[in-house]
Amino acid sequence: MNNNSHFLSFNRKLFLSVISLFLVFVVCFLTYQYQREKEYKIELLHSKLQDYNSRLYEEIHEDSAHSKEQYLDYYVKKYTLTDLRVTVIKPNGDVVYDSYEKDKSKLKNHIERKEIQRALKKGNGYDVRRTSQTTGVSYFYSATAYPDFTVRTALPYNVNLTNSLKTDRHYLWFTGFITLVLVFIFYKFTQKLGVSIKQLREFAQRADRNEPIEIALESATSQNELGEISHHIIEIYKRLHETKEALYIEREKLITHLQISHEGLGIFTKEKKEILVNNLFNQYANLISDSNLLSSEDVFTISELQVITDFIGKMQNRPIQKEEKRMSVTINKNGRTFTVECIIFQDLSFEISINDITMEEEQVRLKRQLTQNIAHELKTPVSSIQGYLETIVNNDNIPADKMKVFLERCYAQSNRLTILLRDISVLTRMDEAASMIEMEKVDISAIVNNIINEVSLELEERKISVINSLKKNIQIRGNYSLIYSIFRNLTDNAIAYAGSNIQIYINCFREDENYYYFSFSDTGVGVSPEHLNRLFERFYRVDKGRSRKLGGTGLGLAIVKNAVIIHGGSISAKNSQQGGLEFVFTLAKEK
Template sequence: MKQSTSRKHFLTFSGKLFLSVTSLFLTFIICFIAYQYQREKAYKVELLNMQLQDYNSRLYERLSMHPDLNKTANEYIRSHTLTNLRLTLIDLQGNVIYDSYKAHKHPLENHLNRKEVQKALEHEQGYDVRRTSETTGVSYFYSATRYGDYIVRSALPYNVSLINNLKADPHFIWFTGITSILLLIIFYKFTKKLGTSISQLREFAMRADRNKPIEMDMQFAFPHNELGEISQHIIQIYKRLHETKEALYIEREKLITHLQISHEGLGIFTKDKKEILVNNLFTQYSNLISDSNLETTEEVFAINELKDITGFINKHQEQRSIGKSEKRMSININKNGRTFVIECIIFQDASFEISINDVTQEEEQVRLKRQLTQNIAHELKTPVSSIQGYLETIVNNENIAPEKMNVFLERCYAQSNRLSRLLRDISVLTRMDEAANMIDMERVDISVLVASIVNEVSLELEEKHITVVNSLKKSIQLKGSYSLIYSIFRNLMDNAIAYAGTNIQININCFREDEHFYYFSFSDTGGGVSPEHLSRLFERFYRVDKGRSRKLGGTGLGLAIVKNAVIIHGGNISAKNNQGGGLEFIFTLSKEK
């Protein structure tokens, strides 16, 4: 990544600016020099042409005075200072009348197609810079002038002397080059200062993009100009924004922490019904209200019981403007033995909040505390009274038969075992209530643990023709107490085996996972329980069928242990009847506790 960045910024801003402007400047200078060079060369060509035109004019004056063309032309050439001057007289039809280099053996060809001749016929004068003569085989500079019935043409050989004479003056090139170098040096110093400011801004922007604070040891030196002032203002604005962002982040963390430990389910959504923030209880309560488990939070808007809330939200979305005041709606829902108060608040930006509050929880807790002492006394009294009654019968009847005495002693032993289990479960609950923070935590593989429990109860499952469908995927791991997590799934399994009936199916599934929690479902296809019992299943010593529970040896504390173990692991548990029959427990376990 660093290499690609260095390649991308191989040239600094000042370097790119300097090279760009220098390229344009040099292009302009080159074009200017080329233009000036051609212009000066053209000027010297015109000057030479004017000189030859002057020669032509003087020759014509002599010819006008002396009708002998050959004699007059030869004398003119001999008397002229230009060396190697060639003269030619051509009539208007292109025929050569006289040529100073004429070889008298053969007549010269028609010159009507010569460039300088054509120009002279058309404009009275013309020239051709460099053309090789077909007569002499030498390159000449031709200049022709029309006078009356013929054309006077003079020519100079295009030799080294003439080439040097036609060259442009190189002094202006040197002057232009030196001036350009001085301007480039001045511009380089200017762009270097500008580049230093841009580099400082770039360094600042990179630190800001990486969310690094602008510390005192990181000094940004800017020039004392408009760019420097703007840069200083940008840094000050960033510092204020950074401080504000840090403060908002702290407040956000406080808010999220508060929502997660809140005793009500809370969900905040965008105007498009997309999740912004949802706490654990919101998901838990939504699944209790829904007839099917929700895989995503947005599915809450499809719950039939919440159609009034959904309609209320849709109504205000269609209006597109909800005014300055907040809009509220509240409904009550009774589902699975619980009463929920659901409130929706729509904010000014069309986002909204839905809160779900279980109003039966506080009442249940008061009732549980009031009945706890009575239940413990009652549950302890039953086995103690049975043991006392059997022992009194044995003691007061000296002639009791040995067989009957053995029966009484076996019943006493069974009741003492029940009393022992009862005291053990009470001890476990007390330990979870009073010393939850002292429980050792370790990495627990839920998939392996559940598979082990299914294997342990396999004989009981076969006796009652119960099928277990374990849909847990591999490697569902969390940090917790192995013994407590074992007690959760073991008590739920024992409860289903004992009370759900025969020829049923038990389903174990982790139907959802997010950043913090696993969401589990433990259900059976038995007869379920009456709705009025659902909210009290986790009470200590509560029994749906008291006589049957005692007959099966239950203590009435199994589901209470399950609930406390789930709470210790940062989760919640609830029970509901499935539409197809049977009882379903929905609970969450935190990944890190």
């Protein structure tokens, strides 16, 4: 159950609070009006009795020929109101005349009567309701003080007097009706106001829970200021929420990019506190550091990065500039080369990136070495061809048989040069355009059989037998030329370097859902263990003199390795137990 259900809503609180104050005001107003009306009726009756007192005094004062008591009886009976009691009192309080009691001895002194006290002080006075000690009846008394005596008249509280003093109730009904109308109008107003407050409260609760805002804005269509304010607040929040969502998406993109980036990236506050760091940053920092780092912030304790730390401290102490501040250093540590770059941003936070350029440096070195090797390999046949041709050109009397020998040697060297350029072209194509190589269904068994037939004469000359254990229809999706290069280069390599009177074994010894596993071995002379890991390097030769004499380019096994990799496999070389060299490699069924 919602805790808010235990409390009144805002509009009800407002309604009850204002209506309570309004009702208190109405009650006070009615009480005041009632009292005022009552006093008005009393004053009206008092004034009427004062007029009678004044006429009675004038009659008594002017008529001195008759007995005052007799005359008073006569005047009271003739001119007074029904049930009107008249009393004449001396200044000392003794009663001179009372129309209800003729025996004056029974009448007490009236000096203490309230109306008499007021009359003696102010000239006239009244007492609203007091029971007479003489008659036992409640009267309304009105007294007027004159120099020689005080005249007091009294009316008994009968039905007529009570009705005459009763306040007019019409204004009460009118006030009640107006009050009900105003309460209804204010209820409607607070109800409409409550809709806006309720929606604002719902909006605040959803915003606090980070939920989508889907409020039907009835208040937004109302013509009150709170409705307009509610509409504007919610619209502003929606725009802020959309902006926050967009920033969150961009942040996720940035984090994903940092995590899959091939460089170590670390972003820190100006106090050198970590904001965002990827795994490579920690990995590279630990490779540079002499000890394992417990946190990313420990990178600032690495002595090799002290120059970066000093740069950060120096630049943060300078006035802020618009342009970014950068610094980069190169560090060689543990056989690896790193470039470290620092960028300081406008708010003095900064980014440190660490790149492992060991492979790039190695690639530069290998390319430089490859260029030198290519130049060296090309130099030998070109020099031979040039030397033989110069001999022929400069000797007019050279014998025909000797010239024929020189030309044959030139032709052999040109063939060697052609093969070298072809192999270089194949490697370049595999390096730079591997993704553009066309793939099709290739029958490996048929390719191997064709290669054996092509080299049958060479095999016969060197007394080499081939034991092909491949079953029929071993098919993969690959490039025919590259698959052909794999098995042809391995075969040519065995024929050239394994020796005579040997056997070559070709076998697919295993198969699973993804790969075929091949073995290509011979029973020849083999290779010393120190050369095994370098057999696939370009232009690497175990016996350089013998290799050139046999016409090899030094690129055959490099072509084999690249072709295997392009077909999703891997290759390694080892000396077999039967003697000779064995190549074990895999080819993916679908590439």
